[in-house]
Amino acid sequence: xxxxxxxxxxxxxxxxxxxxxxxxxxxxxxxxxxxxxxxxxxxxxxxxxxxxxxxxxxxxxxxxxxxxxxxxxxxxxxxxxxxxxxxxxxxxxxxxxxxxxxxxxxxxxxxxxxxxxxxxxxxxxxxxxxxxxxxxxxxxxxxxxxxxxxxxxxxxxxxxxxxxxxxxxxxxxxxxxxxxxxxxxxxxxxxxxxxxxxxxxxxxxxxxxxxxxxxxxxxxxxxxxxxxxxxxxxxxxxxxxxxxxxxxxxxxxxxxxxxxxxxx
Amino acid sequence: xxxxxxxxxxxxxxxxxxxxxxxxxxxxxxxxxxxxxxxxxxxxxxxxxxxxxxxxxxxxxxxxxxxxxxxxxxxxxxxxxxxxxxxxxxxxxxxxxxxxxxxxxxxxxxxxxxxxxxxxxxxxxxxxxxxxxxxxxxxxxxxxxxxxxxxxxxxxxxxxxxxxxxxxxxxxxxxxxxxxxxxxxxxxxxxxxxxxxxxxxxxxxxxxxxxxxxxxxxxxxxxxxxxxxxxxxxxxxxxxxxxxxxxxxxxxxxxxxxxxxxxx
Amino acid sequence: xxxxxxxxxxxxxxxxxxxxxxxxxxxxxxxxxxxxxxxxxxxxxxxxxxxxxxxxxxxxxxxxxxxxxxxxxxxxxxxxxxxxxxxxxxxxxxxxxxxxxxxxxxxxxxxxxxxxxxxxxxxxxxxxxxxxxxxxxxxxxxxxxxxxxxxxxxxxxxxxxxxxxxxxxxxxxxxxxxxxxxxxxxxxxxxxxxxxxxxxxxxxxxxxxxxxxxxxxxxxxxxxxxxxxxxxxxxxxxxxxxxxxxxxxxxxxxxxxxxxxxxx
Numbered sequence: 001x002x003x004x005x006x007x008x009x010x011x012x013x014x015x016x017x018x019x020x021x022x023x024x025x026x027x028x029x030x031x032x033x034x035x036x037x038x039x040x041x042x043x044x045x046x047x048x049x050x051x052x053x054x055x056x057x058x059x060x061x062x063x064x065x066x067x068x069x070x071x072x073x074x075x076x077x078x079x080x081x082x083x084x085x086x087x088x089x090x091x092x093x094x095x096x097x098x099x100x101x102x103x104x105x106x107x108x109x110x111x112x113x114x115x116x117x118x119x120x121x122x123x124x125x126x127x128x129x130x131x132x133x134x135x136x137x138x139x140x141x142x143x144x145x146x147x148x149x150x151x152x153x154x155x156x157x158x159x160x161x162x163x164x165x166x167x168x169x170x171x172x173x174x175x176x177x178x179x180x181x182x183x184x185x186x187x188x189x190x191x192x193x194x195x196x197x198x199x200x201x202x203x204x205x206x207x208x209x210x211x212x213x214x215x216x217x218x219x220x221x222x223x224x225x226x227x228x229x230x231x232x233x234x235x236x237x238x239x240x241x242x243x244x245x246x247x248x249x250x251x252x253x254x255x256x257x258x259x260x261x262x263x264x
Numbered sequence: 265x266x267x268x269x270x271x272x273x274x275x276x277x278x279x280x281x282x283x284x285x286x287x288x289x290x291x292x293x294x295x296x297x298x299x300x301x302x303x304x305x306x307x308x309x310x311x312x313x314x315x316x317x318x319x320x321x322x323x324x325x326x327x328x329x330x331x332x333x334x335x336x337x338x339x340x341x342x343x344x345x346x347x348x349x350x351x352x353x354x355x356x357x358x359x360x361x362x363x364x365x366x367x368x369x370x371x372x373x374x375x376x377x378x379x380x381x382x383x384x385x386x387x388x389x390x391x392x393x394x395x396x397x398x399x400x401x402x403x404x405x406x407x408x409x410x411x412x413x414x415x416x417x418x419x420x421x422x423x424x425x426x427x428x429x430x431x432x433x434x435x436x437x438x439x440x441x442x443x444x445x446x447x448x449x450x451x452x453x454x455x456x457x458x459x460x461x462x463x464x465x466x467x468x469x470x471x472x473x474x475x476x477x478x479x480x481x482x483x484x485x486x487x488x489x490x491x492x493x494x495x496x497x498x499x500x501x502x503x504x505x506x507x508x509x510x511x512x513x514x515x516x517x518x519x520x521x522x523x524x525x526x527x528x
Numbered sequence: 529x530x531x532x533x534x535x536x537x538x539x540x541x542x543x544x545x546x547x548x549x550x551x552x553x554x555x556x557x558x559x560x561x562x563x564x565x566x567x568x569x570x571x572x573x574x575x576x577x578x579x580x581x582x583x584x585x586x587x588x589x590x591x592x593x594x595x596x597x598x599x600x601x602x603x604x605x606x607x608x609x610x611x612x613x614x615x616x617x618x619x620x621x622x623x624x625x626x627x628x629x630x631x632x633x634x635x636x637x638x639x640x641x642x643x644x645x646x647x648x649x650x651x652x653x654x655x656x657x658x659x660x661x662x663x664x665x666x667x668x669x670x671x672x673x674x675x676x677x678x679x680x681x682x683x684x685x686x687x688x689x690x691x692x693x694x695x696x697x698x699x700x701x702x703x704x705x706x707x708x709x710x711x712x713x714x715x716x717x718x719x720x721x722x723x724x725x726x727x728x729x730x731x732x733x734x735x736x737x738x739x740x741x742x743x744x745x746x747x748x749x750x751x752x753x754x755x756x757x758x759x760x761x762x763x764x765x766x767x768x769x770x771x772x773x774x775x776x777x778x779x780x781x782x783x784x785x786x787x788x789x790x791x792x
Contacts, residue, residue: 005555007548013446014278014542015305017320017499020271023300024324027269031326035300036551036563041543044447045508056545060552060659062559073508076483126483128498131324182541183572219604219654234656235545244573244601277710278542279569281584281763284535287564288588291533295590299564308711309772337772340747390747392762395588 004033004142005065007058009050010130011042012070018128022070022135025121029139038067045073047098048160048255052179055101056235058089068138069093070130081114081133082154083141092138094129097160104162114151163256165190171199173261177208177253178237184246186253190238190261199263206230206240207260211251213240268297268406269329271322273314274394275306276334282392286334286399289385293403302331309337311362312424312519316443319365320499322353332402333357334394345378345397346418347405356402358393361424368426379415427520429454435463437525441472441517442501448510450517454502454525463527470494470504471524475515477504532561532670533593535586537578538658539570540598546656550598550663553649557667566595573601575626576688576783580707583629584763586617596666597621598658609642609661610682611669620666622657625688632690640675641682647673691784693718699727701789705736705781706765712774714781718766718789727791734758734768735788739779741768 006026012018019040026033038057042050050071058067072079072094084091084099086106091099095113102108114137117124121132137150165175165188175190186208195204195216206213213230215223216238223229223243228250233239238261240247247253270290276282283304290297302321306314314335322331336343336358348355348363350370355363359377366372378401381388385396401414429439429452439454450472459468459480470477477494479487480502487493487507492514497503502525504511511517534554540546547568554561566585570578578599586595600607600622612619612627614634619627623641630636642665645652649660665678693703693716703718714736723732723744734741741758743751744766751757751771756778761767766789768775775781 003559007552013305014301015303016445017302017317020300020302021321021324021498024271024321024326024329027300028324028326031267036548036555037542038545038548039543041541053545057549057552060549060556062552062556065552074485077485125498127495131498181544221602221605231655232653234549234653234659277569278565279567280709281566281581284564284566285585285588285762288535288585288590288593291564292588292590295531338749341749389760389762391759395762 004030005036005062006033006138006142007036007038007061007065007067008040009038009042009054009067009069010040010071011044011046011050012040012130014040018130021128021131025131025135026139029136030143033139033142042071045071047071047073047096049179051098051101051160054098055105058102061089063088066090066092066138066142068134069098070134071098072096072129075129076126079158080154081129081137082157083112083114083137083147084108084157085110085112085147090141092134092141094134095154095158097158099157100159100162103157103159110147111154111157112147112151113154116150119145119150163189165194167194171263175238175259175261177255177257177259179255180248180253183241184248185233186240186247186251187233187235188238188240188259190259191236192232195238195261202264204230205262206238207262208240208251208253208257268294269300269326270297270402270406271300271302271325271329271331272304273302273306273318273331273333274304274335275308275310275314276304276394278304282394285392285395289395289399290403293400294407297403297406306335309335311335311337311360313443315362315365315424318362319369322366325353327352330354330356330402330406332398333362334398335362336360336393339393340390344418345393345401346421347376347378347401347411348372348421349374349376349411354405356398356405358398359418359422361422363421364423364426367421367423374411375418375421376411377415377418380413383409383414427453429458431458435527439502439523439525441519441521441523443519444512444517447505448512449497450504450511450515451497451499452502452504452523454523455500456496459502459525466528468494469526470502471526472504472515472517472521532558533564533590534561534666534670535564535566535589535593535595536568537566537570537582537595537597538568538599539572539574539578540568540658542568546658549656549659553659553663554667557664558671561667561670570599573599575599575601575624577707579626579629579688582626583633586630589617591616593617594666594670595619596662597626598662599626600624600657603657604654608682609657609665610685611640611642611665611675612636612685613638613640613675618669620662620669622662623682623686625686627685628687628690631685631687638675639682639685640679642679644678647678691717693722695722699791703766703787703789705783705785705787707783708776708781711769712776713761714768714775714779715761715763716766716768716787718787719764720760723766723789730792732758733790734766735790736768736779736781736785
């Protein structure tokens with residue numbers, strides 16, 4: 001029995017029985033599964049945060065890893081449980097848009113809707129499909145059960161609109177905040193495709209609300225105390241930070257807030 | 265050496281050295297042990313919350329799993345370290361009532377008090393038996409050390425009273441709150457043994473304090489915005505919730521609060 | 529391929545993609561690595577808290593464990609990534625003093641500065657060396673890559689001053705607070721080397737600010753309600769606590785605060 005890696009992303013927190021129940025179900029079905037917590041601190045029901053967090057690290061895992069995501073505000077309704085299959089990974093979770101970044105980032109070979117109740121934990125509750133549907137399905141997938149046994153192809157998955165930055169005629173770049181991390185760093189959707197090295201050398205200023213980061217730096221240590229500055233973060237996006245402080249608090253930035261880069 | 269599963273439930277949080285010290289001790293004694301965190305966020309010293317959380321998921325783990333629970337307000341006093349043995353599981357922890365739900369739920373084959381100091385980490389501190397007594401004992405149990413080597417049978421374990429719901433002559437059901445989860449869902453001790461499907465179809469209303477849930481629903485998505493509603497949760501208990509809000513905050517419910525169900 | 533144990537200590541929290549990205553990188557390089565979370569809740573950039581937490585439990589892990597610590601306020605600057613090798617363990621992290629307690633506690637056989645970029649994840653970001661430098665280096669070390677392949681010896685590691693307690697001519701002991709834990713217990717740098725059993729039997733009182741612990745007890749259960757008391761904790765240090773309350777809140781103690789023990 002080969003070792004199978006399964007990552008878990010949920011909004012269940014770590015105080016309740018929800019996460020260990022899922023792990024127990026997985027290990028009961030496949031004792032060789034190795035479970036890695038991606039995070040359980042997605043804000044409750046926040047499929048956008050789950051989608052972003054998964055996007056930022058799923059490719060760091062070995063080929064054939066199964067990424068299981070249970071952020072599921074529609075539990076008990078008729079939203080479908082699905083598996084998204086790409087060349088290197090399988091993604092298991094609710095069909096509510098949580099895999100939108102995956103659809104954008106790479107070719108999808110197949111999407112399967114799980115319908116075969118034989119692979120569910122019985123009885124299936126109305127409120128905890130993480131334990132009763134998603135965990136057992138991911139565990140059976142990790143045991144290489146053929147997808148045709150578990151359900152049917154789905155051709156119309158739910159996807160949400162991923163906001164794209166725009167380069168204006170005068171050279172300004174207009175984007176938006178897509179995430180705020182634990183340090184209060186403000187992550188935008190602007191990448192080096194919109195903001196070239198030459199533009200940055202000409203002097204780029206990043207504006208958010210009434211605040212402006214006057215410099216785009218290479219690393220935190222180059223910033224002055226209390227300085228709001230910009231940098232390209234480890235996920236490839238332009239971010240705003242303040243040394244040892246929360247840029248989100250300083251700028252009162254929220255997800256969706258407009259960000260503008262002025263060059264020269 | 266066969267893989268042994270050990271779950272950990274503590275009130276140590278995840279910020280200090282307490283949990284990794286326990287894991288290091290276990291892995292030093294049994295490198296083949298596989299440790300799964302149940303939770304470390306039990307409120308400090310709250311044996312009732314630990315008992316409830318364990319109850320809700322221990323049966324999801326594979327047969328022969330060892331469930332190690334260290335919520336131990338009496339550490340250093342003469343409360344006993346014990347192991348509870350049932351057909352499918354072993355439970356290791358302090359004899360302070362934390363296994364009360366287990367005693368209620370299934371036949372206990374034997375309870376052992378650990379007395380053989382050979383199996384403790386030396387020197388035994390007065391304040392951290394999780395590391396010095398419980399972790400090493402669980403690790404030796406996972407290596408299949410015979411219980412007779414490790415201690416003596418105990419016949420009078422400490423157990424706390426588990427509040428039971430009552431069905432009144434007029435058909436009302438009176439229960440109480442036994443847990444509040446991360447989402448603010450309010451979990452009562454009322455099950456479908458007290459509240460039948462017919463009763464619910466006749467229209468059951470659930471009262472807590474000055475608040476009332478007018479409907480018992482099958483799933484969250486059926487509730488209206490801001491609606492306090494009731495449902496049978498994934499652990500088999502009647503729960504109160506509000507979509508995307510905290511029912512505990514709305515109702516000011518606390519553990520022990522009275523809950524009443526009026527039918528028809 | 530032998531099982532290799534790697535512990536992780538960071539200030540990344542558990543809500544973002546930082547920790548799983550590191551785990552994914554490690555498991556991609558060495559699928560046989562077994563990763564144990566020490567903690568990810570070190571206060572942001574607090575190398576003192578990281579150093580203390582590691583010190584308190586690293587010896588509980590099996591011989592040959594690799595302890596990976598990423599609390600790295602100087603990420604992107606020219607601080608070196610290093611490995612500290614002792615008889616039983618290897619420590620991987622930034623050269624910023626986070627291993628100061630290790631240097632004090634035991635002989636160091638060698639310190640290596642990682643310079644061979646072949647062992648880094650490419651491209652190396654300026655802000656996340658946990659993923660791009662430290663995780664892959666630890667993973668290659670766990671695969672027993674020879675240190676000479678990975679870098680060069682370092683002879684002048686950064687170390688911070690560990691405050692030492694003093695015994696005054698009149699017998700008083702003057703120390704300081706070095707840590708505060710989740711329960712609000714106040715941990716000082718005073719050990720039984722400064723405060724002997726005889727001194728304690730003669731009646732030791734522990735003062736912090738305007739507060740005094742009148743008794744040094746053996747365990748929590750011996751304390752009265754609301755009593756501020758002292759005891760030798762599980763890491764070998766004199767600690768202050770209040771039963772079921774936060775001694776830190778009661779005494780307003782912070783790290784670095786002076787603590788005085790008066791005997792007799």
